[in-house]
Amino acid sequence: MAQASEARVIAHGGGVWSMRVPIPDNPLGYTLVHLMETDRGPVLIDTGWDDPGSWDTLVAGIAACGAEVGDVHGVLITHHHPDHHGLSAKVREASGAWIALHDADADVVRRTREHAPARWYGYMADKLAAAGAPAEHVAPLLAARDAGRTPRLPGLAPALPDRSIVPGELLPLAGRRLRAIWTPGHTPGHVCLHLEEAHPAGLPGHGRLFSGDHLLPGITPHIGLYEDPDDATAVAPSPSSRPRPSGGDPLGDYLDSLERVGRLGVAEVLPAHQHAFTEARPRVRELLTHHEERLTQLRTLLTEPRTPWQLAEHMQWNRPWADIPYGSRNIAVSEAEAHLRRLVKLGRAEAVAGSDPVTYVACGA
8 A cells, every 4th residue: 555645644664544533612622543455455553533534534534544534444443432432333334344443342332322412311310419419410421302392322232243352362453463361440341452472663672552442642542331221231140151340440450451551572663542552561650650649649538428429520631620620520421420330349448338328438558
């Protein structure tokens, strides 16, 4: 394929490109969709947000790499979020490409497709009320649900995958050595993809890593809760023999996954946001330290009983709580709950018996 010259497309060498596919009205700006040559044809790693402008950018980006969208042989999805999986169905329709996803995220996709938006509004309202959210925050969700005014939310009709990404196995890509690394935390089925080939520029290290949202150069990925309306794995281990994360401790899953990625010793990381970078191990250490410091700060806040909502109100964010938009507050509470669960599992916090909504307090040494 030809050398890419489009401003939004970067040639990384060794038959790998990245394309900036915009995310409408989002501070992240874009998803880095990667294209990788194989002997069977180009394969995409993620696809970007389902939006007409994003689709046009993706098609133009593929063309700048010297191919056409109809040439795409397969689509590998790092995780099910709409800025990664949103355009997968359109790519498949245009090319006949297969779509592959880890089974844990594929299960989320199936459940997501089965429920009407009203079910999700009610579920979110119940979760927020249980976390101690004030009635005025929960009321708009209940009003929209009860009045039938529930517009379809982004990502509620994602494409069903055709194949499973199996952790630890080499993916069946002709002429390439790409191994799936299961990295739950950001989602239950998030995967990084390890290109076990010498770096094209001769950089020292063991290949390159397509890291999705797991490892980013300047952003700490959101770690919230895994639950959705029918997710039994949130409260009990799945009887399935397939690999599953611990639904009750997403932050613990993420920290374990970080250490696993750090041990790979890759020469370069190709993330889904921001830019490629080479300092994987130092970045892993930064993130591990960040979360340990955050847990320590939260434990200090729990010298008095607090609900997850109250904890989120007092946590350090990138802006004052009063300035955080409605939807972002919901995400913040989910992140507070993920950290609480980690503290409880470590024996550093506990629920206060009889409290409703449930409050938590620090305990142990």
